[in-house]
Amino acid sequence: MIKVYSVEWCGPCNKVKKYLDSKNVPYEVVTVADAKEDRDIVLQVSGQRSVPVTTINEHVIIGFDKEEIDKALAES
Amino acid sequence: MKPIKEIDLMIIGAGPAGLTAAIYAARAGLQTLVLENNIIGGQVRLSYTIENYPGFEEIKGNELADKMEEQAVKAGAQIDEFDFIEKVSLKDHEKLIETGDCLYKPQAVIIATGANPKKLPIPSEQKYLGKGVHYCGVCDGASYKDEVIAVVGGGNAALEEAVFLSKLAKKVIIIRRHNYFKGEAKALEAVENTPNIEIMYNWDLVDVQGEKFVDSARIKNTQTHEVKEIALKAVFGYIGTEPKTDLFKESIHLTPSKYIPTNEKMETNIKGVYAAGDVREKEFRQITTAVADGTIAALQAEKYITK
Numbered sequence: 001m002i003k004v005y006s007v008e009w010c011g012p013c014n015k016v017k018k019y020l021d022s023k024n025v026p027y028e029v030v031t032v033a034d035a036k037e038d039r040d041i042v043l044q045v046s047g048q049r050s051v052p053v054t055t056i057n058e059h060v061i062i063g064f065d066k067e068e069i070d071k072a073l074a075e076s
Numbered sequence: 077m078k079p080i081k082e083i084d085l086m087i088i089g090a091g092p093a094g095l096t097a098a099i100y101a102a103r104a105g106l107q108t109l110v111l112e113n114n115i116i117g118g119q120v121r122l123s124y125t126i127e128n129y130p131g132f133e134e135i136k137g138n139e140l141a142d143k144m145e146e147q148a149v150k151a152g153a154q155i156d157e158f159d160f161i162e163k164v165s166l167k168d169h170e171k172l173i174e175t176g177d178c179l180y181k182p183q184a185v186i187i188a189t190g191a192n193p194k195k196l197p198i199p200s201e202q203k204y205l206g207k208g209v210h211y212c213g214v215c216d217g218a219s220y221k222d223e224v225i226a227v228v229g230g231g232n233a234a235l236e237e238a239v240f241l242s243k244l245a246k247k248v249i250i251i252r253r254h255n256y257f258k259g260e261a262k263a264l265e266a267v268e269n270t271p272n273i274e275i276m277y278n279w280d281l282v283d284v285q286g287e288k289f290v291d292s293a294r295i296k297n298t299q300t301h302e303v304k305e306i307a308l309k310a311v312f313g314y315i316g317t318e319p320k321t322d323l324f325k326e327s328i329h330l331t332p333s334k335y336i337p338t339n340e341k342m343e344t345n346i347k348g349v350y351a352a353g354d355v356r357e358k359e360f361r362q363i364t365t366a367v368a369d370g371t372i373a374a375l376q377a378e379k380y381i382t383k
Contacts, residue, residue, distance in 0.1 A: 009138050010215040011115035019158055039219045048206030049219040
């Protein structure tokens with residue numbers, strides 16, 4: 001399952017979601033805005049604290065990176 | 077072979093300048109395509125609140141960006157944020173823009189690519205990027221709830237983001253290398269009225285350090301040259317912007333600072349190519365000045381196309 005760790009009002013986060021929508025790829029949104037504990041999930045998954053983080057199988061993609069998303073989708 | 081598409085107007089960049097140009101151009105009946113490889117709304121979308129755009133005493137950055145985008149689309153402009161530009165050739169007699177999917181031949185081009193936040197000029201910037209070095213308060217501020225953090229910079233963006241971050245963090249320190257701010261008096265007043273913001277005038281950020289994540293910053297007094305360390309978990313950089321003009325450096329004249337010089341009609345040195353917004357060489361870079369530029373560029377492009 002593809003997961004997008006994001007906050008609601010973050011532009012790059014919404015761009016990742018829109019891009020996956022445009023490709024008709026299903027994904028789960030993990031909203032991490034409210035609690036610091038939730039934010040620690042981002043840290044555990046990606047080793048850093050910026051969102052968005054997208055996980056596609058073993059790929060962990062930080063920010064909106066079309067090329068990396070395409071590559072990960074092609075391999076999945 | 078990519079399909080060739082002939083269109084009236086190509087607008088590169090969907091910030092306030094590009095979206096305003098799109099509204100005017102589409103309403104004038106021009107077939108208008110806006111390409112954006114980053115975020116629709118540009119820097120506006122990354123701002124928590126905006127208090128100096130007429131008609132809105134206070135509006136969230138993403139709301140204003142949504143409104144501009146909706147208006148441009150309703151007017152008839154097409155916006156594509158996933159087809160990235162690969163090559164650009166701009167000449168008086170022909171404009172070619174090659175994207176991942178198409179080869180566009182627009183009659184006129186408006187460059188409204190805007191500017192990116194400048195990276196903090198510290199040795200460990202890359203090492204701690206996302207690990208205590210950040211540039212987007214609304215995206216990453218929540219990670220530092222109840223922590224001590226710093227904002228570096230002296231303009232409106234620094235002041236406004238400090239106020240936003242003060243709602244999350246235990247304490248926000250503004251590191252300011254001069255003894256004054258460039259931002260508006262009202263924005264400074266809001267900072268001064270926020271109890272958990274401390275302003276450190278005449279201090280400059282030297283570097284950040286920590287084991288895996290930032291846990292302190294080294295700062296230097298610009299007057300006395302005293303150096304000291306302060307404990308904090310993150311620094312948010314708002315030290316200005318740099319223009320996004322790399323794509324065009326072979327095609328049009330740029331200033332030594334890489335901005336695009338234009339005349340008051342937003343014309344560049346190439347006929348039918350205009351520049352608008354923060355990417356243009358000018359003194360003031362505000363949302364209001366960007367939308368003014370976008371208006372003029374679109375009206376001039378219309379005149380050029382229909383002449």
